[in-house]
Amino acid sequence: MKQRTINLTPEELPREWYNILADIKMNPPLGPDGKPISPEMLAPVFPMNLIEQEVSSERWIKIPEEVLDVLSIWRPTPLIRATRLEEVLGTPARIYLKNESVSPPGSHKPNTAVAQAYYNKVFGIKKLVTETGAGQWGSALAFACSQYGLDCEVYMVRVSFDQKPHRKTVMQTWGGVCYPSPSDRTNAGRAVLEKYPDTPGSLGIAISEAIEIAVSDTTGKTRYSLGSVLNHVMLHQTIIGLETKKQLEKVGDYPDVIIGCAGGGSNFAGLSYPFVYDKIHGKQIEIYPVEPTACPTLTKAPYVYDHGDEAKYTPLLAMHSLGHAFIPPPIHAGGLRYHGIAPTISQLVNDNLITPKSITQLDAFDAGVLVARTEGIIPAPETNHALACVIDEARKAKEEGKEKVILVNFSGHGLLDLGSYEKYFNHELTNFALSDEEILKSEKIYETFPKPELIRSF
Amino acid sequence: MKQRTINLTPEELPREWYNILADIKMNPPLGPDGKPISPEMLAPVFPMNLIEQEVSSERWIKIPEEVLDVLSIWRPTPLIRATRLEEVLGTPARIYLKNESVSPPGSHKPNTAVAQAYYNKVFGIKKLVTETGAGQWGSALAFACSQYGLDCEVYMVRVSFDQKPHRKTVMQTWGGVCYPSPSDRTNAGRAVLEKYPDTPGSLGIAISEAIEIAVSDTTGKTRYSLGSVLNHVMLHQTIIGLETKKQLEKVGDYPDVIIGCAGGGSNFAGLSYPFVYDKIHGKQIEIYPVEPTACPTLTKAPYVYDHGDEAKYTPLLAMHSLGHAFIPPPIHAGGLRYHGIAPTISQLVNDNLITPKSITQLDAFDAGVLVARTEGIIPAPETNHALACVIDEARKAKEEGKEKVILVNFSGHGLLDLGSYEKYFNHELTNFALSDEEILKSEKIYETFPKPELIRSF
Numbered sequence: 001m002k003q004r005t006i007n008l009t010p011e012e013l014p015r016e017w018y019n020i021l022a023d024i025k026m027n028p029p030l031g032p033d034g035k036p037i038s039p040e041m042l043a044p045v046f047p048m049n050l051i052e053q054e055v056s057s058e059r060w061i062k063i064p065e066e067v068l069d070v071l072s073i074w075r076p077t078p079l080i081r082a083t084r085l086e087e088v089l090g091t092p093a094r095i096y097l098k099n100e101s102v103s104p105p106g107s108h109k110p111n112t113a114v115a116q117a118y119y120n121k122v123f124g125i126k127k128l129v130t131e132t133g134a135g136q137w138g139s140a141l142a143f144a145c146s147q148y149g150l151d152c153e154v155y156m157v158r159v160s161f162d163q164k165p166h167r168k169t170v171m172q173t174w175g176g177v178c179y180p181s182p183s184d185r186t187n188a189g190r191a192v193l194e195k196y197p198d199t200p201g202s203l204g205i206a207i208s209e210a211i212e213i214a215v216s217d218t219t220g221k222t223r224y225s226l227g228s229v230l231n232h233v234m235l236h237q238t239i240i241g242l243e244t245k246k247q248l249e250k251v252g253d254y255p256d257v258i259i260g261c262a263g264g265g266s267n268f269a270g271l272s273y274p275f276v277y278d279k280i281h282g283k284q285i286e287i288y289p290v291e292p293t294a295c296p297t298l299t300k301a302p303y304v305y306d307h308g309d310e311a312k313y314t315p316l317l318a319m320h321s322l323g324h325a326f327i328p329p330p331i332h333a334g335g336l337r338y339h340g341i342a343p344t345i346s347q348l349v350n351d352n353l354i355t356p357k358s359i360t361q362l363d364a365f366d367a368g369v370l371v372a373r374t375e376g377i378i379p380a381p382e383t384n385h386a387l388a389c390v391i392d393e394a395r396k397a398k399e400e401g402k403e404k405v406i407l408v409n410f411s412g413h414g415l416l417d418l419g420s421y422e423k424y425f426n427h428e429l430t431n432f433a434l435s436d437e438e439i440l441k442s443e444k445i446y447e448t449f450p451k452p453e454l455i456r457s458f
Numbered sequence: 459m460k461q462r463t464i465n466l467t468p469e470e471l472p473r474e475w476y477n478i479l480a481d482i483k484m485n486p487p488l489g490p491d492g493k494p495i496s497p498e499m500l501a502p503v504f505p506m507n508l509i510e511q512e513v514s515s516e517r518w519i520k521i522p523e524e525v526l527d528v529l530s531i532w533r534p535t536p537l538i539r540a541t542r543l544e545e546v547l548g549t550p551a552r553i554y555l556k557n558e559s560v561s562p563p564g565s566h567k568p569n570t571a572v573a574q575a576y577y578n579k580v581f582g583i584k585k586l587v588t589e590t591g592a593g594q595w596g597s598a599l600a601f602a603c604s605q606y607g608l609d610c611e612v613y614m615v616r617v618s619f620d621q622k623p624h625r626k627t628v629m630q631t632w633g634g635v636c637y638p639s640p641s642d643r644t645n646a647g648r649a650v651l652e653k654y655p656d657t658p659g660s661l662g663i664a665i666s667e668a669i670e671i672a673v674s675d676t677t678g679k680t681r682y683s684l685g686s687v688l689n690h691v692m693l694h695q696t697i698i699g700l701e702t703k704k705q706l707e708k709v710g711d712y713p714d715v716i717i718g719c720a721g722g723g724s725n726f727a728g729l730s731y732p733f734v735y736d737k738i739h740g741k742q743i744e745i746y747p748v749e750p751t752a753c754p755t756l757t758k759a760p761y762v763y764d765h766g767d768e769a770k771y772t773p774l775l776a777m778h779s780l781g782h783a784f785i786p787p788p789i790h791a792g793g794l795r796y797h798g799i800a801p802t803i804s805q806l807v808n809d810n811l812i813t814p815k816s817i818t819q820l821d822a823f824d825a826g827v828l829v830a831r832t833e834g835i836i837p838a839p840e841t842n843h844a845l846a847c848v849i850d851e852a853r854k855a856k857e858e859g860k861e862k863v864i865l866v867n868f869s870g871h872g873l874l875d876l877g878s879y880e881k882y883f884n885h886e887l888t889n890f891a892l893s894d895e896e897i898l899k900s901e902k903i904y905e906t907f908p909k910p911e912l913i914r915s916f
Contacts, residue, residue: 003468004530010461072462073538073834080531084605102560104834106873146831147542166876173830173879372631373604376531376562415564415873418624418631425630 004083006247008076014242015063017235020273022059023280024347024457027318030305034450037315044215045224047123050116053232061235063115070114070147074103075239079247080410084374086394093397094253095390097410098244098271101377105170107412108267109140109227112236116225117144126221127151129214131181131206134160134334135167136380136412137227142176152176155183155209158201160334166416181206188212188311202327203338204310211313228264229308229317229342237270240409245274248407255285255407257393261386262289262298262356263335265342267411273344276353280458287354289345290389292364294432295328297321297341298349298356300439303454306340306446318452319346323445329432331361332420333381335412351457359388360431365424367391368414380412381420462541464705466534472700473521475693478731480517481738482805482915485776488763492908495773502673503682505581508574511690519693521573528572528605532561533697537705538868542832544852551855552711553848555868556702556729559835563628565870566725567598567685570694574683575602584679585609587672589639589664592618592792593625594838594870595685600634610634613641613667616659618792624874639664646670646769660785661796662768669771686722687766687775687800695728698867703732706865713743713865715851719844720747720756720814721793723800725869731802734811738916745812747803748847750822752890753786755779755799756807756814758897761912764798764904776910777804781903787890789819790878791839793870809915817846818889823882825849826872838870839878 028036039051046054053061063071082095100108120128128150132138138154145152154171161168161180168178181201182189188208192199199205214224226233248254258275260268268289279285291298297320306321308314319340322328326339348354368384370391371377379387390408397404414421423429486494497509504512511519521529540553558566578586586608590596596612603610612629619626619638626636639659640647646666650657657663672682684691706712716733718726726747737743749756755778764779766772777798780786784797806812826842828849829835837845848866855862872879881887 004527005468005532007465007467009465009467010463069462070834074463104836143834147834165880169876169880169883170836170873172883173827173836173876174834175831369631373633376528376601376605376632378562378628378631415628418627421631422623422627425627 004081006079006081006250008243008246010072012246013068013072013076014239016060017063018238018242018274018277019056019059019061019235020276020344021057021231023277024344024351025455026343026347027452027455029315029317030450031315045211047120047125047223049119049123050232053235054230063239064118067115067118071111071239076243077102079244080375082375085371088370088374089391089394089398091394091398092401093394093404093406095394096248096405096407097375098240098407099377099410100240100267101410101413105136105139105143106415107136107140107380108237108240108270108409109137110143111239111270112227112233112266113140113144114147115236117141117148117150120223121148121150124221125150125223127153128223128225129153129210130225130227131155131203131210133157133203133337135164135170136335138176138178139167139170140227141225142171142174145176146174153213154178155181155206157181157203157206158199181209183209185209186212202310204324207309208311208313228266229340231344233266234269234273234342234344237266238273240270241272241274244271244407253405256404257286257288257406259288259290259386259389259393259406260409261336261382261411262291262341262345263338263382265289265345267409269342269345271409272354276348279353288357288389289354290357290359290385292331292333292336292385293358293360294331294434295322295337296358296434297339299358300434303346303350303452304446305449305452308340316449317343319343320349321446322439325445331432332417332429333364333385335382336385347455347457350454357389359385360433361429362431363388365429377410378414379410380414381417383411386411462539464537464539464708466701466704468530470704471526471530471534472697474518475521476696476700476732476735477514477517477519477693478734478802479515479689481735482802482809483913484801484805485910485913487773487775488908489773503669505578505583505681507577507581508690511693512688521697522576525573525576529569529697534701535560537702538833540833543829546828546832547849547852547856549852549856550860551852551862551864553852554706554863554865555833556698556865557835557868558698558725559868559871563594563597563601564873565594565598565838566695566698566728566867567595568601569697569728570685570691570724571598571602572605573694575599575606575608578681579606579608582679583608583681585611586681586683587611587668588683588685589613589661589668591615591661591795593622594793596634596636597625597628598685599683600629600632603634604632611671612636613639613664615639615661615664616657639667641667643667644670660768662782665767666769666771686724687798689802691724692727692731692800692802695724696731698728699730699732702729702865711863714862715744715746715864717746717748717844717847717851717864718867719794719840719869720749720799720803721796721840723747723803725867727800727803729867730812734806737811746815746847747812748815748817748843750789750791750794750843751816751818752789752892753780753795754816754892755797756803757816758892761804761808761910762904763907763910766798774907775801777801778807779904780897783903789890790875790887791822791843793840794843805913805915808912815847817843818891819887820889821846823887835868836872837868838872839875841869844869
């Protein structure tokens with residue numbers, strides 16, 4: 001028997017998260033006055049224990065036992081040696097898939113949802129509110145809240161809510177409540193509905209609604225929760241890469257190339273940051289965040305200060321951004337349709353530690369179907385982007401006759417995205433590439449904001 | 459950290475299946491002439507290596523390395539100690555879930571699909587044909603065929619094909635072809651369509667179409683494949699129980715009660731047969747196959763000789779049966795809507811080694827939602843029946859103040875069955891109980907067949 005999976009025992013679960021803020025320099029988030037924000041300014045939105053994590057520069061942060069207890073439902077996750085994919089590609093490369101699709105909600109998202117629900121619970125919070133686009137994040141937070149007895153309220157972009165009724169059912173099964181956004185439950189929602197009663201909604205509006213519900217609860221027992229972008233979210237995801245290191249050690253391997261798809265950036269960061277630490281300390285590794293050509297934040301957009309949401313409720317973050325009002329084309333990888341990206345990822349690009357790539361929708365689905373037929377797991381549309389990059393690298397290794405080790409985050413399964421596979425098989429999917437005019441047009445939005453310094457961490 | 463999951467390493471994968479035919483006596487299958495069939499009579503339908511397994515009475519049968527290689531994509535599967543469910547129920551019982559939902563198709567079905575695809579491949583077969591009701595089995599066989607480079611053709615009951623287009627997409631993603639049944643591709647299908655152009659189809663018709671396609675391929679390179687009922691299918695599933703034994707040994711526990719839902723019976727058999735062996739040798743265990751009240755084969759139907767399919771293509775099998783023309787009410791646990799059950803399970807009931815139970819649809823979904831909210835995994839509607847029985851037993855243990863160990867097969871996840879959860883939350887699900895008249899009516903069908911002997915194995 002060829003050994004396909006490398007497992008860890010529950011005792012081998014990492015006990016600390018890795019915090020990349022200990023090792024790089026960053027531009028601070030700015031408030032409405034253009035000055036760096038203080039932790040207190042975020043207190044109505046997040047609990048103070050998470051705000052402390054957001055600004056911490058401790059390299060190792062202990063994972064609470066109560067968080068490990070819930071994570072151990074599905075963690076440690078398997079590392080799969082993709083031998084059949086290697087055979088079909090005829091590549092000398094060794095390909096490893098870190099399989100985050102085995103969590104109950106089917107993706108890496110609960111790694112941070114569980115931690116956030118725990119810290120809110122400890123802080124005395126009774127209810128979390130969030131937005132969700134395609135529904136993956138809302139499902140993960142509903143799952144996490146069910147584990148700690150918190151209420152969960154999710155504002156889901158109207159068009160997705162209507163197209164994917166099953167996502168609402170998933171949240172409901174875990175006890176969460178899901179409303180289409182814009183709704184008549186908030187000032188923000190009502191204002192939009194009055195102007196555009198037939199609007200399909202947007203992530204920006206949904207964020208506004210979620211924040212408004214959170215901050216307007218006069219009992220002080222409700223907070224908002226975000227599933228990507230922020231430092232503490234990246235921190236919680238590093239358990240992925242820390243497990244992977246132990247697994248590769250067991251088979252005496254180490255990656256030459258690390259790949260993850262990137263929307264807000266959390267699954268990419270989770271796998272790669274513990275290896276970025278090694279790279280800072282001299283290891284030779286190529287590290288590729290992969291985005292869709294339809295939303296080329298890192299590959300085409302400038303490094304600016306911009307808001308994380310359309311309604312400008314969030315502080316200004318120093319990041320690559322297509323502009324906070326940018327509406328990406330309707331690709332099926334809903335999780336990659338974000339105008340900005342995690343500030344830490346933007347800084348790593350500035351530091352030349354990671355190299356962004358982009359992939360078209362059709363190349364992504366070609367890759368996903370090939371991986372499903374060889375390795376057996378149907379990937380999420382987002383994951384397909386990373387897998388297309390893996391296949392490119394494996395083919396390059398073949399051309400060069402190099403025994404490369406390629407590591408990729410298999411961030412989620414596609415069992416709730418089969419409609420997009422159906423369209424692919426029916427030849428109803430198309431590619432979208434963004435013209436430079438469109439990018440230029442979106443740039444104007446942040447022209448009036450302060451400009452971030454181009455910091456080099458080293 | 460409380461340890462929630464008990465994992466095995468890939469090296470601890472069982473290397474042999476347990477064959478219960480070594481330990482019990484059975485009535486033989488009969489041919490059209492009323493005499494026991496010979497292995498050769500099955501040769502046009504199944505490859506000879508699988509027919510040999512079907513009739514073997516060797517207690518331990520070696521699992522080929524090439525089968526272990528594919529099973530190791532997701533096996534060994536986790537055993538979960540359901541501590542949060544125990545807490546919510548306030549029970550002194552220790553509840554263990556054997557989590558078969560982690561396979562790529564989401565259920566236990568690929569345990570036998572992979573083995574069957576392998577043996578067909580070794581025998582020189584190029585294509586497998588099967589039927590599927592709700593789609594779980596067809597998906598598993600398409601997955602297995604993709605792993606060995608076989609073609610796969612699936613006839614899916616028309617009404618399910620229309621209601622669940624995603625199941626077809628799953629099969630297609632793994633390279634399988636799925637047709638609604640009745641189709642115009644077979645004599646059987648065309649005959650039905652001529653008479654009833656608007657028929658919703660039935661499992662009986664789909665089986666007829668699949669067998670017809672298999673046996674009429676003049677190259678001799680096509681065979682039929684069945685996902686439950688037969689001895690070799692039960693055999694392949696015993697890897698579930700064999701793994702579980704090792705896992706329980708690691709924590710020093712042993713089950714007092716073993717529970718699995720039962721349609722054709724394969725997931726129940728897979729978990730319980732290795733423990734039935736212990737019971738034969740003196741262990742005290744209660745073993746419960748759980749069926750829906752809407753299809754009460756073991757709890758209400760007689761032990762008779764009957765066909766496995768409506769079109770009477772199969773041999774006569776000695777089993778409990780509601781009659782091969784019985785159409786069960788439209789419960790959402792499609793995998794449990796079968797008129798008969800595995801002959802080995804029927805014999806174990808006759809031997810008083812196992813005790814059938816039945817559960818209503820609403821009790822099943824109540825249980826599934828409670829388990830989703832405590833243990834985090836959304837169960838398949840079939841699995842919900844087993845979980846309802848677990849909750850009954852855990853409550854009984856509380857009343858009796860007994861520290862029972864309850865073991866259940868968590869046979870599949872519900873991510874492709876969310877429509878039924880939606881109906882549950884919208885109060886659109888109802889219970890179906892079968893009246894004695896309805897059962898009596900269906901009995902008449904097999905009155906003309908030979909009667910099986912009531913054998914006692916001991």
